[in-house]
Amino acid sequence: QKEVEQNSGPLSVPEGAIASLNCTYSDRGSQSFFWYRQYSGKSPELIMFIYSNGDKEDGRFTAQLNKASQYVSLLIRDSQPSDSATYLCAALSGYSTLTFGKGTMLLVSP
Amino acid sequence: EAGVVQSPRYKIIEKKQPVAFWCNPISGHNTLYWYLQNLGQGPELLIRYENEEAVDDSQLPKDRFSAERLKGVDSTLKIQPAELGDSAVYLCASSSGGTDTQYFGPGTRLTVL
Numbered sequence: 001q002k003e004v005e006q007n008s009g010p011l012s013v014p015e016g017a018i019a020s021l022n023c024t025y026s027d028r029g030s031q032s033f034f035w036y037r038q039y040s041g042k043s044p045e046l047i048m049f050i051y052s053n054g055d056k057e058d059g060r061f062t063a064q065l066n067k068a069s070q071y072v073s074l075l076i077r078d079s080q081p082s083d084s085a086t087y088l089c090a091a092l093s094g095y096s097t098l099t100f101g102k103g104t105m106l107l108v109s110p
Numbered sequence: 111e112a113g114v115v116q117s118p119r120y121k122i123i124e125k126k127q128p129v130a131f132w133c134n135p136i137s138g139h140n141t142l143y144w145y146l147q148n149l150g151q152g153p154e155l156l157i158r159y160e161n162e163e164a165v166d167d168s169q170l171p172k173d174r175f176s177a178e179r180l181k182g183v184d185s186t187l188k189i190q191p192a193e194l195g196d197s198a199v200y201l202c203a204s205s206s207g208g209t210d211t212q213y214f215g216p217g218t219r220l221t222v223l
Contacts, residue, residue: 008150032209043201043214044153051209088152092209096141097166100152 002027004091006101014109019076021104023089026070030091030099033065033072038086038103047074047087079108112136114215116202122221128190131218135183135204142179143212144187145201153201153214159185160207189220197222 003026013019025033032051036044050056050063050072062075072091076083086103093099115134123129135142140161145153156175158166161182170177174193179185189196199219203212 004152034211036214043217046211046213049211090152096143096158096205096208096212097155098143098153098212100154102150102152 002030002091002093002097002099004089004099004101006087006089006104008102009105010107011104012107012109013079015079015081017079017108019079019083019106019108021074021076021087021089021106023072023074023101024070025072025089025091025099027091027093027099028067028070030093032092033063034090034092034098035061035063035072035074036088036090036100037083038088040085044088076106079106081108081110084108114202114204114213116200116215116218118218119216120219120221122223123192124223125194126191128188129192129220130186130188131200131202131220133185133187133202133215135185135202136213139204139206139213140182141205141207141210141212142185143203143205144177144185145203145214147199147201147217149198156187192220192222194222196220 034049035047064073088103089101142159144156199217202215205212
């Protein structure tokens with residue numbers, strides 16, 4: 001069974017700090033990995049995706065992928081209270097099959 | 111560009127009643143997904159369509175759930191009869207297919223009393 005594991009949190013960080021969100025996956029055949037942000041009562045919205053080992057940066061966000069360790073992370077620099085949300089990690093395998101983790105709740109305090 | 115549209119946004123029904131959800135994907139997106147999201151969980155795939163063909167419905171409880179995507183554009187997900195455990199958010203997503211990004215609609219929050 002394909003699984004994506006995330007710490008449910010909450011992860012609490014002060015405003016301006018770096019938030020580090022982690023995710024592991026079980027299916028070595030997974031090709032791409034996605035980070036979605038979900039505010040309470042809202043639907044998931046894509047932050048970024050990564051498919052190659054290493055780092056990928058987009059503004060304040062950096063995704064990191066280590067396929068050997070089956071590990072994906074998302075770093076949020078200069079965290080803002082508006083970043084407070086649940087962050088969902090998802091792994092894509094097969095053809096269009098996304099497996100989501102349960103999400104990590106991030107709380108950024110002013 | 112308009113996003114994925116879903117209706118209704120909220121639905122409250124009594125158990126054993128039928129309910130239907132509607133989704134209109136992003137224009138040009140051939141792949142459409144229905145997900146179920148319980149509180150504190152990530153979305154779980156119910157069914158995936160490629161155009162009008164259901165290519166992955168392995169997680170759809172076929173005894174009470176059905177779906178259709180006539181003409182390969184909008185889609186309807188139906189539950190009949192609804193059970194208390196069906197209370198959840200039903201999300202529709204669409205993509206251009208393959209490894210392309212899936213974009214989610216606002217969801218329908220179902221409460222079964």
